[in-house]
Amino acid sequence: MADPAVEFSAQLPGARLDVVIANITTLKLDAIVNAANTSLLGGGGVDGAIHRAAGPDLVAECRMLNGCKVGEAKITKGYRLPARHVIHTVGPVWNGGAAGEPEKLRSCYRNSLKVAAANAIDSIAFPAISTGIYRFPPDLAADIALATVIETLPTLAPAPSQVIFCCFDAATAALYRQSFEKANLVI
Numbered sequence: 001m002a003d004p005a006v007e008f009s010a011q012l013p014g015a016r017l018d019v020v021i022a023n024i025t026t027l028k029l030d031a032i033v034n035a036a037n038t039s040l041l042g043g044g045g046v047d048g049a050i051h052r053a054a055g056p057d058l059v060a061e062c063r064m065l066n067g068c069k070v071g072e073a074k075i076t077k078g079y080r081l082p083a084r085h086v087i088h089t090v091g092p093v094w095n096g097g098a099a100g101e102p103e104k105l106r107s108c109y110r111n112s113l114k115v116a117a118a119n120a121i122d123s124i125a126f127p128a129i130s131t132g133i134y135r136f137p138p139d140l141a142a143d144i145a146l147a148t149v150i151e152t153l154p155t156l157a158p159a160p161s162q163v164i165f166c167c168f169d170a171a172t173a174a175l176y177r178q179s180f181e182k183a184n185l186v187i
Contacts, residue, residue, distance in 0.1 A: 003028070007173050010185035015153050017146075017163050017185070019176045020125075024166040025053035028082035029123040031075070032166075033112050035130065036088040038067050040074070045132040055080040062088070071107030073115045085121065087112045091130030094137065102144055105130055109148040113163075117156035125164035128172055142175040146183055 004022035024032050024046060035046045040062040042051035051058055057079045065074050073089040089112045092104035108129050116124050130136035153159045167173040
């Protein structure tokens with residue numbers, strides 16, 4: 001598959017942020033991020049799609065990781081995916097926001113980027129973590145994703161030079177556009 005068209009982007013010192021509308025399993029990058037569940041053994045949505053596309057070797061490697069806590073991140077090979085690696089992170093289930101959900105979501109992005117840096121990942125794509133069955137408000141999730149990436153990248157060495165926010169549809173991409181505008185990023 002050809003690379004998806006970039007809907008819009010912004011250049012930060014040392015990194016480019018892109019927003020694309022695509023199936024994350026089709027992206028040929030150093031790593032894609034999986035919005036996983038705590039077992040890391042597959043599920044619905046993005047998680048199920050990544051596991052199906054990667055094949056049975058992914059679940060075999062995930063079994064060796066002994067799960068993952070909310071907000072943490074772990075890395076595996078990509079197997080049959082075009083991406084060389086999968087960084088698995090477990091987002092919070094939205095229960096109104098008073099149970100620390102925003103900080104837990106920030107931890108997903110922060111820890112995924114830390115794992116990326118520790119493994120010399122130069123290009124990485126994130127889905128809209130927790131916005132599906134976990135019901136995190138998509139507009140707030142986009143704001144948190146963008147702000148956390150902007151805050152975290154300068155603290156890493158080596159930091160990824162390309163971060164993609166991979167949106168499943170145009171409505172999600174529009175929310176990222178609003179987040180970019182609120183952050184005064186040129187698009």
